[in-house]
Amino acid sequence: MPTVKMTVNGKPVSAEVEARTLLVHFLREHLDLTGTHVGCDTAQCGACTVHVGGKAVKSCNMLAVQADGAEVTTIEGLATGDTLHPMQEAFRDHHGLQCGFCTPGMVMSAIDLVKRKADLSEAEIRAGLEGNICRCTGYHNIVKAVQAGAAATRGR
Amino acid sequence: MFLQPKSVEAALAMMAEPGARLLAGGTDFFPAQGEQVIEHPVIDISRLADLRGIATTPTHIRIGGAATWSEIVAQPLPRGFDALKAAAKEIGSIQIQNRGTIAGNLCNASPAADSVPPLMALEAEVELLSAAGTRRLPLGAFILGNRKTALLPGEMVSAILVPRNVAENASAFGKLGARRYLVISIVMIAVAMSLENGRVGQARIAIGACSAVAQRLAEAEAALVGCRKAEEIAGRLHAGHLAALAPIDDVRATAGYRRDAALILLRRVAAAAMLAAGN
Numbered sequence: 445m446p447t448v449k450m451t452v453n454g455k456p457v458s459a460e461v462e463a464r465t466l467l468v469h470f471l472r473e474h475l476d477l478t479g480t481h482v483g484c485d486t487a488q489c490g491a492c493t494v495h496v497g498g499k500a501v502k503s504c505n506m507l508a509v510q511a512d513g514a515e516v517t518t519i520e521g522l523a524t525g526d527t528l529h530p531m532q533e534a535f536r537d538h539h540g541l542q543c544g545f546c547t548p549g550m551v552m553s554a555i556d557l558v559k560r561k562a563d564l565s566e567a568e569i570r571a572g573l574e575g576n577i578c579r580c581t582g583y584h585n586i587v588k589a590v591q592a593g594a595a596a597t598r599g600r
Numbered sequence: 601m602f603l604q605p606k607s608v609e610a611a612l613a614m615m616a617e618p619g620a621r622l623l624a625g626g627t628d629f630f631p632a633q634g635e636q637v638i639e640h641p642v643i644d645i646s647r648l649a650d651l652r653g654i655a656t657t658p659t660h661i662r663i664g665g666a667a668t669w670s671e672i673v674a675q676p677l678p679r680g681f682d683a684l685k686a687a688a689k690e691i692g693s694i695q696i697q698n699r700g701t702i703a704g705n706l707c708n709a710s711p712a713a714d715s716v717p718p719l720m721a722l723e724a725e726v727e728l729l730s731a732a733g734t735r736r737l738p739l740g741a742f743i744l745g746n747r748k749t750a751l752l753p754g755e756m757v758s759a760i761l762v763p764r765n766v767a768e769n770a771s772a773f774g775k776l777g778a779r780r781y782l783v784i785s786i787v788m789i790a791v792a793m794s795l796e797n798g799r800v801g802q803a804r805i806a807i808g809a810c811s812a813v814a815q816r817l818a819e820a821e822a823a824l825v826g827c828r829k830a831e832e833i834a835g836r837l838h839a840g841h842l843a844a845l846a847p848i849d850d851v852r853a854t855a856g857y858r859r860d861a862a863l864i865l866l867r868r869v870a871a872a873a874m875l876a877a878g879n
């Protein structure tokens with residue numbers, strides 16, 4: 445079995461995995477980082493979004509071995525101790541979630557979006573989150589949360 | 601068996617393995633795989649830097665086969681690529697664009713592959729590399745049918761080549777789907793055009809999702825020659841120009857709807873290209 449080595453949330457990890465192991469299963473089952481969710485098996489829903497090499501990707505759509513040597517950030521890597529990342533805080537403040545299943549992926553996509561362009565219109569936020577599906581909120585509060593999270597991130 | 605070659609040469613050697621399949625961004629590969637166990641050898645080419653760059657040669661713009669949609673969008677390119685970039689920005693979503701590659705889109709050969717019309721309108725050629733050497737095919741001769749390409753065993757798409765003079769044309773892209781993102785296109789159109797003395801000198805029009813393989817519309821192209829203004833375009837294009845299409849009835853749209861929508865979209869995209877060209 446191949447050995448994969450990568451940096452996950454700032455910590456070096458290494459493990460022997462079957463080559464066919466998807467990155468999302470590696471994170472959830474080998475590293476116990478179950479914040480990253482699996483909502484589909486067709487790369488549609490975005491619940492599994494993580495950052496690989498600083499870019500948002502769907503971790504159900506790549507193998508762990510394809511991330512060998514990469515820097516990976518998951519939802520667990522955002523908070524500093526008990527202090528949430530401003531985007532997480534904004535989702536809480538603005539009720540950007542109901543059941544919470546889509547939330548880790550939404551937050552990871554939102555952070556990636558804000559990183560690419562700091563000042564976003566509502567339409568740009570909606571377009572930028574097209575790869576993430578939420579079946580509860582109707583997106584309205586998610587958009588508000590991302591606007592607030594973007595402002596808070598700028599102000600940091 | 602999972603193989604991660606460190607060089608293009610190593611990848612070509614591995615392709616001698618019976619049944620071996622290439623894996624690039626995986627955005628077609630994994631969804632198609634579903635729950636089935638991967639039985640065949642898989643060669644991961646997503647990390648081969650030599651397959652990714654975008655370069656300008658004396659005659660062509662050369663896009664590496666494993667260049668991702670995000671990389672293509674970020675690269676400054678002549679305006680002929682505006683249509684391709686517009687298509688790229690709507691492929692799936694950002695997560696898909698960060699992984700999905702141009703060669704993957706062509707080799708998957710879906711009738712609804714969004715990059716095909718913009719590349720056909722640019723007279724793109726496909727460079728095929730194997731242990732025996734390289735050959736080039738026009739894109740229209742590379743994609744043979746629904747999920748069928750001219751790839752021979754042991755061959756990979758190493759690059760897409762666009763002639764530099766065509767790349768200077770103004771271009772525009774439009775696609776119709778039930779929603780804007782995460783949908784399979786009902787029809788998409790790309791137009792590239794050059795002006796001579798303020799009139800259309802040459803127009804190149806390609807349409808996708810209305811036949812098994814995207815196609816150029818030679819009669820519509822001819823009808824636009826000499827056109828002076830964007831407002832004139834609608835009157836010059838009519839349903840007869842779409843006679844060669846073979847749209848299907850499916851869950852996304854009826855064939856009749858596809859025909860009607862195709863003409864409207866054609867008029868709009870051609871007018872947009874005309875405006876982009878400066879008229």
Ligand SMILES: Cc1cc2nc3c(=O)[nH]c(=O)nc-3n(C[C@H](O)[C@H](O)[C@H](O)COP(=O)(O)OP(=O)(O)OC[C@H]3O[C@@H](n4cnc5c(N)ncnc54)[C@H](O)[C@@H]3O)c2cc1C
Pocket residue numbers: 486487488621622623624625626627628629630631645665666690691692693696699700701702703704705706707708712713714715751755756757758782783784
């Ligand atoms: C949620 C979602 C939304 C999508 N939306 C769109 C859309 O709007 N429009 C659209 O056109 N597509 C869309 N796609 C399809 C897909 O993202 C694109 O076709 C993408 O460009 C495929 O590239 P890839 O690198 O991921 O291919 P892969 O999945 O890695 O490979 C696809 C096929 O091509 C072969 N291949 C890959 N590279 C080469 C090469 N260099 N030489 C020879 N063979 C090769 C592979 O063996 C495989 O058979 C979507 C996919 C998903 C999951």
Ligand code: FES
Pocket residue numbers: 481482483484485486487488489490491492493502503504505
């Ligand atoms: S689980 Fe990855 S996109 Fe749905």
Ligand code: FES
Pocket residue numbers: 540541542543544545546547577578579580581
């Ligand atoms: S909050 Fe339930 S899916 Fe988004």
